[in-house]
Amino acid sequence: MAETKSLSGLTEQQAKEFHEQFKTTYTAFVGLAALAHLLVIAANPWW
Secondary structure, three states: OOOOOOOOOOOHHHHHHHHHHHHHHHHHHHHHHHHHHHHHHHHOOOO
16 A cells, blocks of 8 residues: 655655754754854944
């Protein structure tokens, strides 16, 4: 029996794998963005 697919066309296993990778890259992006903001604030405080 073939696995059922969702509206995205991914199987449940593929969706879980995608979600794990997405969480990793999103966390890295947010961390880098936060670091960049802190560096800008440290170099150019507004108070």
